[in-house]
Amino acid sequence: MTKDLDLTDIQGNIIKAYGAYNYQKARYLFLRINNGDKGRKFVAAITTKVTTGVSWNKSGAGPAVEKPMATTNIAFTYVGLKALELPTASLRGFPEDFMMGMAKRKDILGDDGPSDPENWDNIWKERVHIWMSINAQNTEALIERYNWVVQQVEASGGGVTLLTGHRGDAGEDDLPYQEASVLYDEAGNPTPKEHFGYTDGIGDPVFEGQTNLSARVPGRGKLMRDGSWAPLATGEFLLGHVDEAMEYPKTAPSPTLLSRNGTYMVYRKLHENVGTFNHFLDEQSKSFPGSKEMLAAKFAGRWRDNGAPIVKAPDDASKAEWDKAFEAADFAEQKRMLTDFTYNDDIHGAKCPYSAHLRRINPRGSLEYGVTGAYETPGALDDRRRILRRGLPYGSVKDATRDDGNHGIIFMALNVDIQRQFEFVQQQWINYANDFKEGNDKEVLLGNHDARHPGKVVLQVEPGSGKPPHFINNIPRLVETRGGDYFFIPSITALKLIAAGMVDPT
């Protein structure tokens, strides 16, 4: 049932993680619509430059499209769609989570204490209407595209406002955009790292309709009983397509032309407490029977330097072996080494702890706890909790002993059902651990650890090994939410209908 996707109709940021295509710089813009008619004209103007999902100058069917120096994409909150005067019958069909917006869902997401919306950047004080992204291969292209957008805003004659209120590097709190960028090493080369030093962006889900499936699917699709991997149903990530329950997603509003080939996006600005993390890692590694890097790998499920999955390289010795094989491998084999694994040989969590970031956000087949045939497929409890991850780090670390610098990650999760996919993982698997038989233990890196009642994580060992488990105690909050909201990313067709005021749900 693999039909090719209409790539000309799907916005490019759904299909591609631009960071992997040399788009090193980004700006995220948020706008308010003051007048429906002028707002629609603005959307029409932007749509002429919206980047689609077509392949860039690759071999294969279809026209060769030049890879642009800058991409542009656009999405809307519920109140934004209302301001664009979509018909009530269409608006009514959007799901509750999207309508409420992320700030109102803070109790589900665990955005409390320092992550509470009252502490978010000024831009989030009132609900935004439009999200736009510009991803660029260099700063010149970024600024050129940004200036073009600003021109469209000015041409709207007050119909649309570019909102200010983002925090910046120099302590400003009223910038008109959120800047983001890959991190560079000492030689000035772009790296896939984030501010805690981890290698990010490995292992995006793979779904039907994508190209080059057989090469990309191991470890990234859904795990079948015979140990092979299959692509996930398209409808887990794109509205209007059949999902894993063999249905069309019910989160799609009417009419089909409005929702098909669109999806929902969770945008979260995540501040990283770099000083606290470094101090915490240093302190904890003093009592840890292994190197500091091994402990850091236990937190995340991957080693910091090259993203080696710890389940495949559980200690310093095996990591050295893994590194040798990795260096000798070709590009395709390297990708496979990074993603093609299960936790089947690690039921007890002795290699990759159950509270490691990787295992919590994607337990693969391990919720069967080694009982073959517990579910229809090993990944049955996991397949419908996957998200497409997009985004880039922002800011820079000037003082690695401090928390209050401007540094973190702009994180975006793309999925068809915010509540079932993103919110579930956040609430049940990151901030809670019942499914992992770990009680209330929160995930080390992303958990909303409570300073008044700090929690713990247990690093298990193999039963019968004679070693004691290792406790990580008094975990501080390492990541804080500084803003965000829920957006609808329309297809190109839907954008044109919205812009023309011709969305018709009858």
Next chain:
Amino acid sequence: MATKSGNATALTVLSPIKNGAIGETSFADITRERCMRLPIHEQSPLTKVPNTYLARLFILDDVFYESLPANDSIFNFSDITSIFFDSARKKALPRKDHLKSKYLVFSSNFHGDLDAYLTGMWEKWSYIDNKGVQRDVRHIWEHCVAFDKVTDCAGFIAYIKKCQFEASLFFNGSTDDSLQEQLKALYLKQEFTQFAMEHQGKSAVEIQQDFKAFIARVQPENLIAPTWPPGKSTP
């Protein structure tokens, strides 16, 4: 007969509420509001009723009517007769059932003997209502049929037993130890986890010394205190 699972009992009680009203407010609505307004967590009256694991109060208005169920037959005889007679169609529909009263439903999973538990309800159920008045169990059952005849503990026990239903499919969500045992166990588990965290990597001598002090502080044999108080929901 309440269903037991070891020492645990699933008590299910349906007490009919008087039909009628005070002014324009029905007895059922008065009872419902009193249930709604019960204080929660450590102020709940259920924390005072010994050995209550988990209890629930609600008003049952009526039964649901389920219309014609789907079936796999290609046709039913009534499909034919219904073409000719509407009365035949109506006859084929399931009969409608209604309750003659609204009911106060009280269900409780508890440890131990039923009579002892009901005595605990009569004697210990106590709280301050949202108007600041001290209340006991009679405030909830006040408008139930014939409850005005209940004047003492024996009368209350007899009344409740008359209202009892047998519970089927009783799934007890914990062990069947006494509530005090369970709460003490929860408390000890948390304290001991903390102790283990704090003593990771310490010497055997230091652990043993601190453990003695730990035992003296948490008093494992003492079920009264220190412990996790009933109704407390957060640390």
